[in-house]
Amino acid sequence: MNYYNEIKETLVKNEIYKKVKDYSKNKSDLKAYFEVGRLIVEAQGGEKRAKYGNKLIKEYSEKLTKELGKGYNITNLKNMRQFYLKISKGRTLCDQLQWSHYRYLLSIKNDKAFDYYVMITKNLNLSVRQLRERIKSKEYERIEFKEELEEPKINTLIKNPIMIKVKDKNERLTEYALHKSILENMDDFLKELGIGFAYIGSEVKIKIGDRYNYIDFLLFNVKYNCYVVIELKVTEMKVEYIGQVTKYINYVDKNIKELFNDKTVGVVICKKENRFIMEYCSDDRIFTTTYKVK
Numbered sequence: 001m002n003y004y005n006e007i008k009e010t011l012v013k014n015e016i017y018k019k020v021k022d023y024s025k026n027k028s029d030l031k032a033y034f035e036v037g038r039l040i041v042e043a044q045g046g047e048k049r050a051k052y053g054n055k056l057i058k059e060y061s062e063k064l065t066k067e068l069g070k071g072y073n074i075t076n077l078k079n080m081r082q083f084y085l086k087i088s089k090g091r092t093l094c095d096q097l098q099w100s101h102y103r104y105l106l107s108i109k110n111d112k113a114f115d116y117y118v119m120i121t122k123n124l125n126l127s128v129r130q131l132r133e134r135i136k137s138k139e140y141e142r143i144e145f146k147e148e149l150e151e152p153k154i155n156t157l158i159k160n161p162i163m164i165k166v167k168d169k170n171e172r173l174t175e176y177a178l179h180k181s182i183l184e185n186m187d188d189f190l191k192e193l194g195i196g197f198a199y200i201g202s203e204v205k206i207k208i209g210d211r212y213n214y215i216d217f218l219l220f221n222v223k224y225n226c227y228v229v230i231e232l233k234v235t236e237m238k239v240e241y242i243g244q245v246t247k248y249i250n251y252v253d254k255n256i257k258e259l260f261n262d263k264t265v266g267v268v269i270c271k272k273e274n275r276f277i278m279e280y281c282s283d284d285r286i287f288t289t290t291y292k293v294k
Helices: 003-020 022-043 054-068 074-087 099-105 111-124 128-136 175-184 186-193 239-255 275-279
Strands: 162-164 197-208 211-221 226-232 265-270 286-293
Touching: 003 022, 003 054, 022 054, 022 074, 022 099, 054 074, 074 099, 099 111, 099 128, 111 128, 162 175, 162 186, 175 186, 175 197, 175 211, 175 226, 186 197, 197 239, 211 239, 226 239, 239 265, 239 286
Parallel strands: 162 286, 226 265, 265 286
Antiparallel strands: 197 211, 211 226
């Protein structure tokens, strides 16, 4: 089999297809580059040998550049090879991502991290720049419940720590200052918190018995159809915070939540975790994360 001619033919067909059917050129690119990657791997003697067979790629690159023009340098052909190796591991090619997304993702060696970033790019329609920012912030590494990525729940994608924008990173933060910083950068906070969060209110006034209480933030998660109580603490996690949030959750469930909404959940965002407290907290509606300022 003449692998070079097969590769050339695949790329030529792709260029012709893109000119005729511009609306679906991204899908054509992905299929063509996947096929080129497959042919390169086969030409190099299979997956085990492909990682080291760069001499053939250099040869193909020089010939393709001479015959087809720019766009087929050594780096691009290596990316196509790596693209095939990634997708061929039981993954479905997602044409909602562009080649520029995949090309940036190919540097991620951890397969679960790769799958996570593909998922959020598709779900949130992220640009390459937005994807790059999330990878740079080590978003995947800040997720605690990675094993649940197959069937994510609302607490699956909560990051730890959450990055919060402040004006002066060296200033000692009070709860008031932290609250104010989040209000000033609410869009950024909601995106950092996870998928599907929408702002309902700040310092939401509720009356329990003859006393008024204030929920730091009340959010709604569109994806999971539930209210989310957010409490901010600038100290280590304490056992009394669980009781406070439980009280707020119960209030929202009784007085704000509609019958068609799922049960309210609570998130305590604190300066430092206390694993002992959370281990013996029996209420699975409540979970915690920490914050760092940026």
